[in-house]
Amino acid sequence: MTTPHRPGPATAWHCVHVYYHADQDPLLLDAVRPLFDEIRDSVAAAYVLRHWRQGPHLRINVRAERSVWEDRVRPRVYEVIGAYLRDHPSTARLDPEQSLPRHRLLALREQEHGPLTPWPPDNSICDMPFDSRRHVLGSDAAVELLTSFYSDSTPLLFAMLDHVRAGRDTKPDLAMSLMLTVAHTSRPITQSFVSFRSHSEGYLTWAADPPAARAAFDRHYEERREAYTARVRDVIGTLDDPARPAAPFVREWAALLAEYRHRAGALIERGELVQPMPRPEPSPPRLGDIPVPSREPGELHRLIFNSPAYRRDVFEHPDFLRYRVLLNYTYLHLTRLGLTPLERFRLCHVIANAVEEVYGVSAIDLIRRSIAALEA
Structure with a gap:
Protein backbone atom coordinates (compact mmCIF):
# COMPACT_ATOMS: atom_id res chain seq x y z
CA MET A 1 0.00 0.00 0.00
CA THR A 2 1.26 3.44 -0.90
CA THR A 3 0.56 6.68 0.91
CA PRO A 4 0.04 10.11 -0.63
CA HIS A 5 3.07 12.36 -0.65
CA ARG A 6 2.64 15.31 1.72
CA PRO A 7 5.45 17.68 0.77
CA GLY A 8 6.05 20.67 2.97
CA PRO A 9 5.15 24.16 1.83
CA ALA A 10 8.77 25.01 0.98
CA THR A 11 9.22 22.15 -1.48
CA ALA A 12 9.13 22.55 -5.24
CA TRP A 13 9.79 20.41 -8.29
CA HIS A 14 13.23 20.55 -9.89
CA CYS A 15 14.24 18.90 -13.15
CA VAL A 16 17.39 17.74 -14.92
CA HIS A 17 17.45 16.37 -18.47
CA VAL A 18 19.96 13.65 -19.35
CA TYR A 19 20.44 13.35 -23.11
CA TYR A 20 21.37 9.78 -23.97
CA HIS A 21 20.58 8.39 -27.41
CA ALA A 22 21.57 4.76 -26.78
CA ASP A 23 19.63 2.12 -24.82
CA GLN A 24 18.54 3.91 -21.65
CA ASP A 25 17.77 0.84 -19.52
CA PRO A 26 21.34 0.44 -18.15
CA LEU A 27 21.45 4.17 -17.41
CA LEU A 28 18.20 3.86 -15.46
CA LEU A 29 19.22 0.77 -13.52
CA ASP A 30 22.91 1.47 -12.92
CA ALA A 31 22.88 5.23 -12.38
CA VAL A 32 19.40 6.65 -11.75
CA ARG A 33 18.33 3.86 -9.40
CA PRO A 34 21.34 4.16 -7.05
CA LEU A 35 20.99 7.94 -7.19
CA PHE A 36 17.36 7.69 -6.07
CA ASP A 37 18.33 5.26 -3.31
CA GLU A 38 20.87 7.80 -2.07
CA ILE A 39 18.58 10.85 -2.08
CA ARG A 40 15.39 9.13 -0.90
CA ASP A 41 15.52 10.39 2.68
CA SER A 42 16.34 13.97 1.65
CA VAL A 43 13.49 14.65 -0.79
CA ALA A 44 9.70 14.65 -0.77
CA ALA A 45 9.37 12.74 -4.06
CA ALA A 46 11.35 11.73 -7.13
CA TYR A 47 10.66 10.03 -10.43
CA VAL A 48 12.15 9.65 -13.89
CA LEU A 49 10.55 9.82 -17.34
CA ARG A 50 11.74 9.01 -20.84
CA HIS A 51 11.12 11.72 -23.42
CA TRP A 52 11.74 12.34 -27.10
CA ARG A 53 11.58 16.13 -27.63
CA GLN A 54 14.98 17.52 -28.76
CA GLY A 55 16.38 14.01 -28.82
CA PRO A 56 16.00 10.93 -26.59
CA HIS A 57 16.56 11.82 -22.95
CA LEU A 58 15.59 11.10 -19.36
CA ARG A 59 13.88 13.67 -17.17
CA ILE A 60 14.88 13.36 -13.52
CA ASN A 61 12.22 15.14 -11.47
CA VAL A 62 12.80 15.77 -7.76
CA ARG A 63 10.58 17.53 -5.24
CA ALA A 64 12.63 19.07 -2.46
CA GLU A 65 13.33 22.23 -0.55
CA ARG A 66 15.42 24.60 -2.65
CA SER A 67 18.38 24.50 -0.26
CA VAL A 68 18.33 20.69 -0.23
CA TRP A 69 18.18 20.61 -4.02
CA GLU A 70 20.96 23.12 -4.57
CA ASP A 71 23.31 21.99 -1.81
CA ARG A 72 22.88 18.22 -1.79
CA VAL A 73 20.69 16.68 -4.47
CA ARG A 74 21.60 18.56 -7.64
CA PRO A 75 25.37 18.11 -7.14
CA ARG A 76 24.86 14.37 -6.66
CA VAL A 77 22.72 14.17 -9.81
CA TYR A 78 25.55 15.66 -11.83
CA GLU A 79 28.20 13.54 -10.10
CA VAL A 80 26.44 10.17 -10.30
CA ILE A 81 24.92 10.58 -13.76
CA GLY A 82 28.01 12.35 -15.07
CA ALA A 83 30.23 9.47 -13.96
CA TYR A 84 28.00 6.99 -15.78
CA LEU A 85 28.07 9.04 -18.97
CA ARG A 86 31.86 9.21 -18.86
CA ASP A 87 32.20 5.46 -18.28
CA HIS A 88 29.40 4.35 -20.63
CA PRO A 89 28.96 7.05 -23.28
CA SER A 90 26.23 6.70 -25.87
CA THR A 91 27.66 6.12 -29.33
CA ALA A 92 24.29 6.10 -31.12
CA ARG A 93 24.06 8.13 -34.30
CA LEU A 94 20.64 9.71 -34.79
CA ASP A 95 19.60 12.27 -37.40
CA PRO A 96 17.49 15.13 -35.96
CA GLU A 97 16.28 16.14 -39.41
CA GLN A 98 15.02 12.63 -40.12
CA SER A 99 13.11 12.62 -36.82
CA LEU A 100 11.60 16.08 -37.26
CA PRO A 101 8.41 15.17 -39.22
CA ARG A 102 7.51 12.49 -36.66
CA HIS A 103 8.31 14.80 -33.77
CA ARG A 104 6.11 17.54 -35.22
CA LEU A 105 3.20 15.11 -35.30
CA LEU A 106 3.94 13.87 -31.79
CA ALA A 107 4.09 17.43 -30.49
CA LEU A 108 0.65 18.18 -31.91
CA ARG A 109 -0.93 14.97 -30.68
CA GLU A 110 0.61 15.19 -27.20
CA GLN A 111 0.15 18.98 -26.87
CA GLU A 112 3.88 19.19 -26.26
CA HIS A 113 5.14 22.74 -25.81
CA GLY A 114 8.69 23.84 -26.49
CA PRO A 115 11.21 23.64 -29.34
CA LEU A 116 11.86 20.44 -31.26
CA THR A 117 15.34 21.51 -32.37
CA PRO A 118 18.23 21.93 -31.89
CA TRP A 119 19.09 18.75 -30.02
CA PRO A 120 21.44 19.17 -27.06
CA PRO A 121 24.60 17.05 -27.37
CA ASP A 122 24.34 13.35 -26.69
CA ASN A 123 25.78 12.43 -23.25
CA SER A 124 24.93 15.85 -21.82
CA ILE A 125 23.13 16.95 -18.65
CA CYS A 126 21.30 20.23 -18.15
CA ASP A 127 18.89 21.88 -15.74
CA MET A 128 15.44 22.48 -17.20
CA PRO A 129 12.13 23.86 -15.91
CA PHE A 130 9.83 21.22 -14.46
CA ASP A 131 7.04 20.36 -16.92
CA SER A 132 3.86 19.76 -14.91
CA ARG A 133 1.70 19.15 -18.02
CA ARG A 134 -1.01 21.18 -16.31
CA HIS A 135 -2.22 22.47 -19.67
CA VAL A 136 -3.15 18.87 -20.50
CA LEU A 137 -4.15 17.60 -17.06
CA GLY A 138 -6.37 20.58 -16.35
CA SER A 139 -5.90 21.21 -12.61
CA ASP A 140 -3.34 21.31 -9.82
Whole structure:
Protein backbone atom coordinates (compact mmCIF):
# COMPACT_ATOMS: atom_id res chain seq x y z
CA MET A 1 0.00 0.00 0.00
CA THR A 2 1.26 3.44 -0.90
CA THR A 3 0.56 6.68 0.91
CA PRO A 4 0.04 10.11 -0.63
CA HIS A 5 3.07 12.36 -0.65
CA ARG A 6 2.64 15.31 1.72
CA PRO A 7 5.45 17.68 0.77
CA GLY A 8 6.05 20.67 2.97
CA PRO A 9 5.15 24.16 1.83
CA ALA A 10 8.77 25.01 0.98
CA THR A 11 9.22 22.15 -1.48
CA ALA A 12 9.13 22.55 -5.24
CA TRP A 13 9.79 20.41 -8.29
CA HIS A 14 13.23 20.55 -9.89
CA CYS A 15 14.24 18.90 -13.15
CA VAL A 16 17.39 17.74 -14.92
CA HIS A 17 17.45 16.37 -18.47
CA VAL A 18 19.96 13.65 -19.35
CA TYR A 19 20.44 13.35 -23.11
CA TYR A 20 21.37 9.78 -23.97
CA HIS A 21 20.58 8.39 -27.41
CA ALA A 22 21.57 4.76 -26.78
CA ASP A 23 19.63 2.12 -24.82
CA GLN A 24 18.54 3.91 -21.65
CA ASP A 25 17.77 0.84 -19.52
CA PRO A 26 21.34 0.44 -18.15
CA LEU A 27 21.45 4.17 -17.41
CA LEU A 28 18.20 3.86 -15.46
CA LEU A 29 19.22 0.77 -13.52
CA ASP A 30 22.91 1.47 -12.92
CA ALA A 31 22.88 5.23 -12.38
CA VAL A 32 19.40 6.65 -11.75
CA ARG A 33 18.33 3.86 -9.40
CA PRO A 34 21.34 4.16 -7.05
CA LEU A 35 20.99 7.94 -7.19
CA PHE A 36 17.36 7.69 -6.07
CA ASP A 37 18.33 5.26 -3.31
CA GLU A 38 20.87 7.80 -2.07
CA ILE A 39 18.58 10.85 -2.08
CA ARG A 40 15.39 9.13 -0.90
CA ASP A 41 15.52 10.39 2.68
CA SER A 42 16.34 13.97 1.65
CA VAL A 43 13.49 14.65 -0.79
CA ALA A 44 9.70 14.65 -0.77
CA ALA A 45 9.37 12.74 -4.06
CA ALA A 46 11.35 11.73 -7.13
CA TYR A 47 10.66 10.03 -10.43
CA VAL A 48 12.15 9.65 -13.89
CA LEU A 49 10.55 9.82 -17.34
CA ARG A 50 11.74 9.01 -20.84
CA HIS A 51 11.12 11.72 -23.42
CA TRP A 52 11.74 12.34 -27.10
CA ARG A 53 11.58 16.13 -27.63
CA GLN A 54 14.98 17.52 -28.76
CA GLY A 55 16.38 14.01 -28.82
CA PRO A 56 16.00 10.93 -26.59
CA HIS A 57 16.56 11.82 -22.95
CA LEU A 58 15.59 11.10 -19.36
CA ARG A 59 13.88 13.67 -17.17
CA ILE A 60 14.88 13.36 -13.52
CA ASN A 61 12.22 15.14 -11.47
CA VAL A 62 12.80 15.77 -7.76
CA ARG A 63 10.58 17.53 -5.24
CA ALA A 64 12.63 19.07 -2.46
CA GLU A 65 13.33 22.23 -0.55
CA ARG A 66 15.42 24.60 -2.65
CA SER A 67 18.38 24.50 -0.26
CA VAL A 68 18.33 20.69 -0.23
CA TRP A 69 18.18 20.61 -4.02
CA GLU A 70 20.96 23.12 -4.57
CA ASP A 71 23.31 21.99 -1.81
CA ARG A 72 22.88 18.22 -1.79
CA VAL A 73 20.69 16.68 -4.47
CA ARG A 74 21.60 18.56 -7.64
CA PRO A 75 25.37 18.11 -7.14
CA ARG A 76 24.86 14.37 -6.66
CA VAL A 77 22.72 14.17 -9.81
CA TYR A 78 25.55 15.66 -11.83
CA GLU A 79 28.20 13.54 -10.10
CA VAL A 80 26.44 10.17 -10.30
CA ILE A 81 24.92 10.58 -13.76
CA GLY A 82 28.01 12.35 -15.07
CA ALA A 83 30.23 9.47 -13.96
CA TYR A 84 28.00 6.99 -15.78
CA LEU A 85 28.07 9.04 -18.97
CA ARG A 86 31.86 9.21 -18.86
CA ASP A 87 32.20 5.46 -18.28
CA HIS A 88 29.40 4.35 -20.63
CA PRO A 89 28.96 7.05 -23.28
CA SER A 90 26.23 6.70 -25.87
CA THR A 91 27.66 6.12 -29.33
CA ALA A 92 24.29 6.10 -31.12
CA ARG A 93 24.06 8.13 -34.30
CA LEU A 94 20.64 9.71 -34.79
CA ASP A 95 19.60 12.27 -37.40
CA PRO A 96 17.49 15.13 -35.96
CA GLU A 97 16.28 16.14 -39.41
CA GLN A 98 15.02 12.63 -40.12
CA SER A 99 13.11 12.62 -36.82
CA LEU A 100 11.60 16.08 -37.26
CA PRO A 101 8.41 15.17 -39.22
CA ARG A 102 7.51 12.49 -36.66
CA HIS A 103 8.31 14.80 -33.77
CA ARG A 104 6.11 17.54 -35.22
CA LEU A 105 3.20 15.11 -35.30
CA LEU A 106 3.94 13.87 -31.79
CA ALA A 107 4.09 17.43 -30.49
CA LEU A 108 0.65 18.18 -31.91
CA ARG A 109 -0.93 14.97 -30.68
CA GLU A 110 0.61 15.19 -27.20
CA GLN A 111 0.15 18.98 -26.87
CA GLU A 112 3.88 19.19 -26.26
CA HIS A 113 5.14 22.74 -25.81
CA GLY A 114 8.69 23.84 -26.49
CA PRO A 115 11.21 23.64 -29.34
CA LEU A 116 11.86 20.44 -31.26
CA THR A 117 15.34 21.51 -32.37
CA PRO A 118 18.23 21.93 -31.89
CA TRP A 119 19.09 18.75 -30.02
CA PRO A 120 21.44 19.17 -27.06
CA PRO A 121 24.60 17.05 -27.37
CA ASP A 122 24.34 13.35 -26.69
CA ASN A 123 25.78 12.43 -23.25
CA SER A 124 24.93 15.85 -21.82
CA ILE A 125 23.13 16.95 -18.65
CA CYS A 126 21.30 20.23 -18.15
CA ASP A 127 18.89 21.88 -15.74
CA MET A 128 15.44 22.48 -17.20
CA PRO A 129 12.13 23.86 -15.91
CA PHE A 130 9.83 21.22 -14.46
CA ASP A 131 7.04 20.36 -16.92
CA SER A 132 3.86 19.76 -14.91
CA ARG A 133 1.70 19.15 -18.02
CA ARG A 134 -1.01 21.18 -16.31
CA HIS A 135 -2.22 22.47 -19.67
CA VAL A 136 -3.15 18.87 -20.50
CA LEU A 137 -4.15 17.60 -17.06
CA GLY A 138 -6.37 20.58 -16.35
CA SER A 139 -5.90 21.21 -12.61
CA ASP A 140 -3.34 21.31 -9.82
CA ALA A 141 -5.08 18.31 -8.22
CA ALA A 142 -4.61 16.27 -11.39
CA VAL A 143 -0.93 17.24 -11.53
CA GLU A 144 -0.47 16.24 -7.89
CA LEU A 145 -2.16 12.88 -8.45
CA LEU A 146 -0.08 11.98 -11.49
CA THR A 147 3.26 13.08 -10.04
CA SER A 148 2.45 11.11 -6.90
CA PHE A 149 1.69 8.05 -9.03
CA TYR A 150 4.93 8.49 -10.94
CA SER A 151 6.87 8.66 -7.68
CA ASP A 152 5.10 5.71 -6.07
CA SER A 153 5.51 3.52 -9.17
CA THR A 154 9.22 4.26 -9.64
CA PRO A 155 10.45 1.36 -7.44
CA LEU A 156 8.26 -0.99 -9.50
CA LEU A 157 9.66 0.53 -12.69
CA PHE A 158 13.21 -0.32 -11.62
CA ALA A 159 12.18 -3.82 -10.49
CA MET A 160 10.44 -4.48 -13.82
CA LEU A 161 13.43 -3.30 -15.84
CA ASP A 162 15.65 -5.55 -13.72
CA HIS A 163 13.26 -8.45 -14.35
CA VAL A 164 13.50 -7.88 -18.10
CA ARG A 165 17.29 -7.45 -18.03
CA ALA A 166 17.59 -10.80 -16.26
CA GLY A 167 15.75 -12.43 -19.17
CA ARG A 168 12.71 -13.44 -17.13
CA ASP A 169 10.26 -11.64 -19.44
CA THR A 170 10.09 -9.25 -22.37
CA LYS A 171 8.83 -5.70 -22.06
CA PRO A 172 5.78 -6.28 -24.29
CA ASP A 173 4.79 -9.44 -22.42
CA LEU A 174 5.20 -7.75 -19.05
CA ALA A 175 3.20 -4.80 -20.36
CA MET A 176 0.44 -7.20 -21.37
CA SER A 177 0.26 -8.39 -17.76
CA LEU A 178 -0.08 -4.82 -16.49
CA MET A 179 -2.77 -3.98 -19.04
CA LEU A 180 -4.77 -7.08 -18.13
CA THR A 181 -4.39 -6.17 -14.47
CA VAL A 182 -5.76 -2.64 -14.79
CA ALA A 183 -8.66 -3.91 -16.90
CA HIS A 184 -9.71 -6.85 -14.71
CA THR A 185 -9.40 -4.95 -11.43
CA SER A 186 -11.74 -2.29 -12.81
CA ARG A 187 -14.43 -4.54 -14.30
CA PRO A 188 -14.38 -8.23 -15.31
CA ILE A 189 -11.99 -8.71 -18.20
CA THR A 190 -14.84 -10.02 -20.36
CA GLN A 191 -16.26 -6.48 -20.27
CA SER A 192 -13.29 -4.18 -19.76
CA PHE A 193 -11.28 -5.62 -22.67
CA VAL A 194 -13.54 -3.65 -25.02
CA SER A 195 -11.36 -0.61 -24.29
CA PHE A 196 -8.38 -2.40 -25.83
CA ARG A 197 -10.36 -3.29 -28.94
CA SER A 198 -11.50 0.32 -29.22
CA HIS A 199 -7.95 1.67 -28.89
CA SER A 200 -6.48 -0.76 -31.42
CA GLU A 201 -9.29 -0.07 -33.89
CA GLY A 202 -8.70 3.65 -33.53
CA TYR A 203 -5.03 3.16 -34.37
CA LEU A 204 -5.77 0.88 -37.32
CA THR A 205 -8.28 3.36 -38.75
CA TRP A 206 -5.64 6.09 -38.89
CA ALA A 207 -2.63 3.98 -39.87
CA ALA A 208 -0.88 5.00 -43.09
CA ASP A 209 -2.05 1.73 -44.69
CA PRO A 210 -4.92 0.32 -42.59
CA PRO A 211 -5.22 -3.11 -44.31
CA ALA A 212 -1.46 -3.70 -44.10
CA ALA A 213 -1.35 -2.59 -40.46
CA ARG A 214 -4.23 -4.91 -39.53
CA ALA A 215 -2.61 -7.82 -41.35
CA ALA A 216 0.66 -7.19 -39.47
CA PHE A 217 -1.16 -7.08 -36.11
CA ASP A 218 -3.02 -10.30 -36.94
CA ARG A 219 0.20 -12.07 -37.98
CA HIS A 220 1.84 -10.97 -34.74
CA TYR A 221 -1.01 -12.47 -32.74
CA GLU A 222 -1.11 -15.74 -34.68
CA GLU A 223 2.64 -16.27 -34.28
CA ARG A 224 2.28 -16.41 -30.47
CA ARG A 225 -1.40 -17.01 -29.84
CA GLU A 226 -0.78 -19.89 -27.41
CA ALA A 227 1.56 -17.75 -25.31
CA TYR A 228 -0.88 -14.84 -25.36
CA THR A 229 -3.92 -16.88 -24.36
CA ALA A 230 -1.86 -18.59 -21.64
CA ARG A 231 -0.84 -15.19 -20.25
CA VAL A 232 -4.47 -14.09 -20.12
CA ARG A 233 -5.34 -17.18 -18.07
CA ASP A 234 -2.29 -16.73 -15.82
CA VAL A 235 -2.90 -13.05 -15.04
CA ILE A 236 -6.65 -13.38 -14.50
CA GLY A 237 -6.06 -16.48 -12.38
CA THR A 238 -3.55 -14.56 -10.25
CA LEU A 239 -6.11 -11.82 -9.63
CA ASP A 240 -9.06 -14.14 -9.00
CA ASP A 241 -7.34 -16.69 -6.74
CA PRO A 242 -5.15 -15.34 -3.90
CA ALA A 243 -3.84 -18.86 -3.21
CA ARG A 244 -2.52 -19.28 -6.74
CA PRO A 245 1.19 -18.64 -7.49
CA ALA A 246 1.39 -15.06 -8.71
CA ALA A 247 2.30 -13.94 -12.19
CA PRO A 248 5.17 -11.43 -11.81
CA PHE A 249 4.14 -7.91 -10.77
CA VAL A 250 0.41 -8.53 -11.17
CA ARG A 251 -0.54 -8.26 -7.51
CA GLU A 252 1.93 -5.44 -6.92
CA TRP A 253 0.41 -3.45 -9.78
CA ALA A 254 -3.12 -4.24 -8.58
CA ALA A 255 -2.27 -2.95 -5.09
CA LEU A 256 -0.89 0.31 -6.46
CA LEU A 257 -3.95 0.75 -8.67
CA ALA A 258 -6.28 0.17 -5.72
CA GLU A 259 -4.75 3.12 -3.88
CA TYR A 260 -5.02 5.39 -6.89
CA ARG A 261 -8.52 4.22 -7.76
CA HIS A 262 -9.58 5.53 -4.37
CA ARG A 263 -7.69 8.81 -4.74
CA ALA A 264 -8.88 9.40 -8.31
CA GLY A 265 -12.45 8.62 -7.33
CA ALA A 266 -12.40 11.21 -4.56
CA LEU A 267 -11.13 13.87 -6.97
CA ILE A 268 -13.73 12.93 -9.59
CA GLU A 269 -16.52 13.23 -7.02
CA ARG A 270 -15.31 16.72 -6.09
CA GLY A 271 -15.02 17.77 -9.72
CA GLU A 272 -11.24 18.23 -9.44
CA LEU A 273 -10.31 15.59 -12.01
CA VAL A 274 -12.14 16.49 -15.19
CA GLN A 275 -11.87 14.17 -18.18
CA PRO A 276 -13.40 15.38 -21.44
CA MET A 277 -15.99 12.93 -22.69
CA PRO A 278 -14.91 11.24 -25.94
CA ARG A 279 -16.93 12.64 -28.82
CA PRO A 280 -17.05 11.89 -32.52
CA GLU A 281 -15.19 14.57 -34.41
CA PRO A 282 -15.03 15.09 -38.17
CA SER A 283 -11.50 14.43 -39.33
CA PRO A 284 -9.67 17.72 -40.01
CA PRO A 285 -7.97 18.08 -43.38
CA ARG A 286 -4.72 18.96 -41.60
CA LEU A 287 -3.21 18.49 -38.15
CA GLY A 288 -1.25 21.70 -37.81
CA ASP A 289 0.61 21.85 -41.11
CA ILE A 290 0.50 18.05 -41.54
CA PRO A 291 -2.07 16.61 -44.01
CA VAL A 292 -4.53 14.14 -42.47
CA PRO A 293 -6.14 11.44 -44.65
CA SER A 294 -9.93 11.24 -44.72
CA ARG A 295 -11.04 8.01 -43.02
CA GLU A 296 -14.38 6.58 -41.96
CA PRO A 297 -14.48 5.07 -38.46
CA GLY A 298 -14.97 1.32 -38.18
CA GLU A 299 -18.20 -0.35 -37.11
CA LEU A 300 -17.30 -0.46 -33.42
CA HIS A 301 -16.72 3.28 -33.20
CA ARG A 302 -19.76 4.06 -35.34
CA LEU A 303 -21.91 2.07 -32.92
CA ILE A 304 -20.47 3.85 -29.89
CA PHE A 305 -20.58 7.39 -31.20
CA ASN A 306 -23.99 7.06 -32.83
CA SER A 307 -25.53 6.10 -29.48
CA PRO A 308 -25.94 9.01 -27.05
CA ALA A 309 -27.33 6.57 -24.48
CA TYR A 310 -24.18 4.43 -24.60
CA ARG A 311 -21.86 7.40 -24.35
CA ARG A 312 -23.85 8.81 -21.44
CA ASP A 313 -24.29 5.59 -19.47
CA VAL A 314 -20.77 4.25 -20.05
CA PHE A 315 -18.42 7.21 -20.49
CA GLU A 316 -19.98 9.25 -17.68
CA HIS A 317 -20.25 6.38 -15.17
CA PRO A 318 -17.95 6.84 -12.13
CA ASP A 319 -16.54 3.32 -12.55
CA PHE A 320 -15.53 4.06 -16.13
CA LEU A 321 -14.05 7.44 -15.19
CA ARG A 322 -11.86 5.79 -12.55
CA TYR A 323 -10.88 3.03 -14.98
CA ARG A 324 -9.97 5.62 -17.60
CA VAL A 325 -7.59 7.37 -15.20
CA LEU A 326 -5.89 4.12 -14.19
CA LEU A 327 -5.64 2.87 -17.77
CA ASN A 328 -4.02 6.13 -18.85
CA TYR A 329 -1.61 5.89 -15.92
CA THR A 330 -0.74 2.33 -16.93
CA TYR A 331 -0.12 3.45 -20.51
CA LEU A 332 2.21 6.17 -19.18
CA HIS A 333 4.06 3.51 -17.18
CA LEU A 334 4.54 1.48 -20.36
CA THR A 335 6.23 4.51 -21.91
CA ARG A 336 8.52 4.67 -18.87
CA LEU A 337 9.36 1.00 -19.45
CA GLY A 338 10.39 1.92 -22.98
CA LEU A 339 7.48 0.70 -25.10
CA THR A 340 6.64 2.65 -28.24
CA PRO A 341 3.10 3.76 -29.13
CA LEU A 342 3.07 1.16 -31.92
CA GLU A 343 3.92 -1.60 -29.46
CA ARG A 344 1.18 -0.43 -27.11
CA PHE A 345 -1.51 -0.37 -29.81
CA ARG A 346 -0.39 -3.78 -31.04
CA LEU A 347 -0.75 -5.07 -27.48
CA CYS A 348 -4.29 -3.69 -27.37
CA HIS A 349 -5.05 -5.77 -30.47
CA VAL A 350 -3.34 -8.83 -29.02
CA ILE A 351 -5.18 -8.61 -25.69
CA ALA A 352 -8.57 -8.10 -27.34
CA ASN A 353 -7.97 -11.12 -29.60
CA ALA A 354 -6.74 -13.29 -26.74
CA VAL A 355 -9.63 -12.40 -24.40
CA GLU A 356 -12.16 -13.05 -27.16
CA GLU A 357 -10.56 -16.44 -27.81
CA VAL A 358 -10.20 -17.52 -24.16
CA TYR A 359 -13.71 -16.48 -23.07
CA GLY A 360 -15.68 -16.83 -26.29
CA VAL A 361 -16.76 -13.20 -26.34
CA SER A 362 -16.80 -10.50 -29.01
CA ALA A 363 -16.23 -6.80 -28.40
CA ILE A 364 -18.54 -5.67 -31.15
CA ASP A 365 -21.30 -8.06 -30.04
CA LEU A 366 -21.01 -6.73 -26.48
CA ILE A 367 -21.38 -3.17 -27.77
CA ARG A 368 -24.40 -4.11 -29.90
CA ARG A 369 -26.14 -5.83 -26.97
CA SER A 370 -25.35 -2.99 -24.58
CA ILE A 371 -26.77 -0.39 -26.96
CA ALA A 372 -29.87 -2.48 -27.64
CA ALA A 373 -30.52 -2.81 -23.90
CA LEU A 374 -29.97 0.91 -23.25
CA GLU A 375 -32.17 2.02 -26.12
CA ALA A 376 -34.95 -0.54 -25.60
